[in-house]
Amino acid sequence: MDEGLVLALDLGASRLRAALVGPGGTVLARSEAPSATERGAAAVLDAAEDLLRSVRDPGGRGSEREGDDDARRAAGFPRRSPLAIGISAIGPLDPIAGVIIDPPNAHPSFRDVPIAAELSRRLGLPAFLDRDTNVALLGEHAFGAARDVQDVVYLTVSTGIGGAILVGGQLLHGPDGTAGELGHLLVDLDGPPCGCGARGHLEGIASGSGIVRAAGEAVRAGTGGLLRAAADREGIDRLSAVDVAAAEDAGDAGAAAIMERARAAFAAAMVTIVDVFNPTLVVVGGSLARGQGDRLLGPARDAVCSAAFRTPGRRVRIVPAALGDDVALIGCLPLVGMRLPDMTGNAAASGA
Numbered sequence: 001m002d003e004g005l006v007l008a009l010d011l012g013a014s015r016l017r018a019a020l021v022g023p024g025g026t027v028l029a030r031s032e033a034p035s036a037t038e039r040g041a042a043a044v045l046d047a048a049e050d051l052l053r054s055v056r057d058p059g060g061r062g063s064e065r066e067g068d069d070d071a072r073r074a075a076g077f078p079r080r081s082p083l084a085i086g087i088s089a090i091g092p093l094d095p096i097a098g099v100i101i102d103p104p105n106a107h108p109s110f111r112d113v114p115i116a117a118e119l120s121r122r123l124g125l126p127a128f129l130d131r132d133t134n135v136a137l138l139g140e141h142a143f144g145a146a147r148d149v150q151d152v153v154y155l156t157v158s159t160g161i162g163g164a165i166l167v168g169g170q171l172l173h174g175p176d177g178t179a180g181e182l183g184h185l186l187v188d189l190d191g192p193p194c195g196c197g198a199r200g201h202l203e204g205i206a207s208g209s210g211i212v213r214a215a216g217e218a219v220r221a222g223t224g225g226l227l228r229a230a231a232d233r234e235g236i237d238r239l240s241a242v243d244v245a246a247a248e249d250a251g252d253a254g255a256a257a258i259m260e261r262a263r264a265a266f267a268a269a270m271v272t273i274v275d276v277f278n279p280t281l282v283v284v285g286g287s288l289a290r291g292q293g294d295r296l297l298g299p300a301r302d303a304v305c306s307a308a309f310r311t312p313g314r315r316v317r318i319v320p321a322a323l324g325d326d327v328a329l330i331g332c333l334p335l336v337g338m339r340l341p342d343m344t345g346n347a348a349a350s351g352a
C-alpha cells in the first residue's frame with residue numbers, strides 16, 4: 001500500500017473533493033467543487049470525473065494548490081499512474097456493490113447510483129466505495145490517532161454525528177452497510193426529534209444541528225439573553241452551534257444548559273459504546289468536537305469511569321482525531337489497500 005498512488009474522491013453534503021494520494025497518506029494534488037447532489041446523479045458523476053481527471057493529469061486543468069506542488073516534489077512524485085479510485089461518500093450506501101442509495105436532500109435521480117462502477121468505467125481504474133466515517137476511521141488507523149490499534153470506534157461530531165467501528169482490524173459493516181451509525185444511538189426516551197425522524201437520538205441532542213434546534217427553542221421561549229442577541233443579529237434561522245458555544249463562554253445560562261445537555265448525551269452514548277464494543281481506543285473527530293476539545297471528551301471519560309463496565313472502562317482511551325479535514329481523502333489509500341488485491345504485490349490483507 002505504501003508504494004501505490006490512489007485517486008481519492010470525497011462526496012460530502014456540501015463539497016465534492018478529489019485528490020491524488022501517495023505514500024504515507026500524502027496529498028499530492030487536490031481539487032474541489034460544490035457537491036450538487038441536488039442537481040442529480042448525472043451532474044455529480046460528471047463533476048467527479050472532471051475532478052479526478054484534473055488531479056490525475058496535473059498540468060491539464062491544473063487545479064492543485066501551490067503547496068501541494070512542493071509535497072509532490074518532496075515525495076519524489078513519479079509519473080506513475082494511480083492504481084485505483086477510493087470513494088468516500090455520505091450514506092446510506094452499499095459498500096460492496098459500490099452503490100450510493102439515497103442521500104438526504106438529494107435530487108430524485110440520485111437514487112441507487114452505482115458510483116464505483118461508473119467512475120471505474122470512465123477512468124479505467126478499479127473503484128471502491130465506503131461511507132465517509134468508515135473511510136475516516138481507515139485513515140486514522142493507517143496514519144493518525146489509531147495507528148497500530150485493532151479495536152477502534154470512531155465518532156465525528158459536527159453538523160451531524162457519524163461513527164465507524166473497527167473490530168480486530170476489520171471494519172464492521174453489517175449486512176446493510178449501516179453498522180456504526182452511532183449518531184442514532186438512543187440516549188433519551190423523551191428526547192427531541194432527530195434528523196432521521198425518530199426521537200431521542202444522540203444526533204438530535206449533541207450534534208451541531210441538535211444544538212441549533214435547541215437554541216431556537218430557547219430563543220422562542222424567551223430564555224437565553226445572549227442567544228436572543230445573537231438571533232437578533234444573525235436571524236434565528238442562522239444561529240450556529242459556534243454561536244451557542246460562544247454564548248455559553250460569555251456566561252449565558254440558557255446556552256450553557258444546551259451545551260451541557262449535549263455533552264451529557266455524548267457521555268451517555270460513550271458508556272454504551274464502550275460496553276458494547278470493548279474498544280481499545282475511541283477517536284473523536286469533527287469540527288464541533290475540535291472546538292470543544294476536552295470540554296466534550298472530559299465528561300465522556302468521567303462517565304466511562306463511573307458508569308461503564310469496569311474492565312472495558314479501564315482499558316479504553318478516548319482521544320481526539322489527528323488528521324483533520326483531509327481524513328476522508330487520506331483514508332481512501334487504506335480503503336483501496338484493503339479492497340484491491342495485489343496493490344503491493346501481496347494479496348489484500350483484509351477482506352471487504
Ligand SMILES: [Zn+2]
Pocket residue numbers: 183184194195196197198201203204
Ligand atoms: Zn436519528
